[in-house]
Amino acid sequence: MVLKTNNLWDGLERTRNSFFGQIATLCGASDITDETWDDLEALLIQADVGVETSLSLVGAVKDTVARRGITQSSDMTDIVKQEMVASLNGHHRPLSINQKRLLTVILVVGVNGSGKTTTIAKLAHYYQQAGQRVTLAAADTFRAAAIDQMKIWGERVGATTVAHQPGADPGAVVFDAIKSSQARGATMVIIDTAGRLHTKYNLMKELEKLRSIAARQVHQAPHETLLVLDATSGQNSLSQARHFKESVDITGVVLAKLDGTAKGGIVFAIAQDLGVPVRFVGTGEGLDDLAEFDPQTFVDGLFAPQ
Ligand SMILES: Nc1nc2c(ncn2[C@@H]2O[C@H](COP(=O)(O)OP(=O)(O)OP(=O)(O)O)[C@@H](O)[C@H]2O)c(=O)[nH]1
Numbered sequence: 049m050v051l052k053t054n055n056l057w058d059g060l061e062r063t064r065n066s067f068f069g070q071i072a073t074l075c076g077a078s079d080i081t082d083e084t085w086d087d088l089e090a091l092l093i094q095a096d097v098g099v100e101t102s103l104s105l106v107g108a109v110k111d112t113v114a115r116r117g118i119t120q121s122s123d124m125t126d127i128v129k130q131e132m133v134a135s136l137n138g139h140h141r142p143l144s145i146n147q148k149r150l151l152t153v154i155l156v157v158g159v160n161g162s163g164k165t166t167t168i169a170k171l172a173h174y175y176q177q178a179g180q181r182v183t184l185a186a187a188d189t190f191r192a193a194a195i196d197q198m199k200i201w202g203e204r205v206g207a208t209t210v211a212h213q214p215g216a217d218p219g220a221v222v223f224d225a226i227k228s229s230q231a232r233g234a235t236m237v238i239i240d241t242a243g244r245l246h247t248k249y250n251l252m253k254e255l256e257k258l259r260s261i262a263a264r265q266v267h268q269a270p271h272e273t274l275l276v277l278d279a280t281s282g283q284n285s286l287s288q289a290r291h292f293k294e295s296v297d298i299t300g301v302v303l304a305k306l307d308g309t310a311k312g313g314i315v316f317a318i319a320q321d322l323g324v325p326v327r328f329v330g331t332g333e334g335l336d337d338l339a340e341f342d343p344q345t346f347v348d349g350l351f352a353p354q
């Protein structure tokens with residue numbers, strides 16, 4: 049599977065140019081003092097790494113610096129990077145798409161406007177290129193426009209879209225999409241869902257219902273439940289994520305709109321706080337603007353080459 053590896057690098061441009069660029073400056077040639085730690089902590093917090101995660105990162109860097117007897121901040125950059133990768137690695141695992149499975153079901157959830165439908169189109173494109181035969185399930189029946197948007201993306205990526213009328217039962221759409229995929233020999237169903245219903249409680253109930261409909265039709269489905277978060281919403285998206293995670297078994301996060309923010313540090317907060325791996329990041333509005341998430345590549349992308 050090939051994705052433009054530049055994507056992640058490009059998507060991190062704003063983040064790299066702001067806070068993390070300053071971390072690189074902080075790691076310039078000077079003695080390490082208490083102020084160095086305060087500055088590092090402040091920069092991490094400003095980049096949306098989150099208070100707790102920032103404190104634990106600074107603590108880990110401090111320990112390693114003391115252990116190795118390092119006194120110059122210029123020797124610190126690699127340690128900062130290593131600790132960052134380590135903090136992400138603990139939660140990272142690649143998305144498992146089992147080639148032997150007849151039909152993989154991916155449920156995509158998230159609040160309205162977070163980037164779900166666009167992300168689904170990108171994922172469909174990505175997996176079609178990798179040889180999967182993808183069906184899109186337009187189970188966000190809340191708005192007519194959402195259904196049309198899904199159909200248009202489906203045509204563009206060459207995937208069949210299963211859709212009902214606006215206001216129809218999303219469960220029926222999921223049921224039909226799976227049935228139709230099985231009949232046509234499709235290998236993957238990606239389900240779009242509504243970001244809002246009349247109350248949040250109903251939304252979570254609805255998602256639970258969709259999961260059980262999928263589970264009754266396909267063994268262990270949904271195989272992945274991806275939460276799409278808007279990177280530009282910063283810490284707000286983190287509280288949304290907690291809310292979803294309480295009710296739905298989230299297996300991974302897709303962080304959309306990373307290109308639109310300087311606060312890419314949110315990735316660390318997601319890993320640490322939720323313990324859910326980031327699987328992909330969105331780096332633009334086009335079909336190819338998706339990058340598979342990898343901790344080392346991500347951290348490298350935060351720092352300009354020395
Ligand atoms: N720059 C940028 N824009 C994005 C990205 N992903 C999505 N968008 C834009 O964000 C807006 C919302 O995206 P949608 O995919 O419609 O979001 P949604 O969650 O499906 O929204 P609802 O269906 O209203 O709940 C659109 O204008 C997208 O083009 C991204 O990675 N980068």
Ligand SMILES: [Mg+2]
Nearest residue numbers: 164165188194
């Ligand atoms: Mg949508």
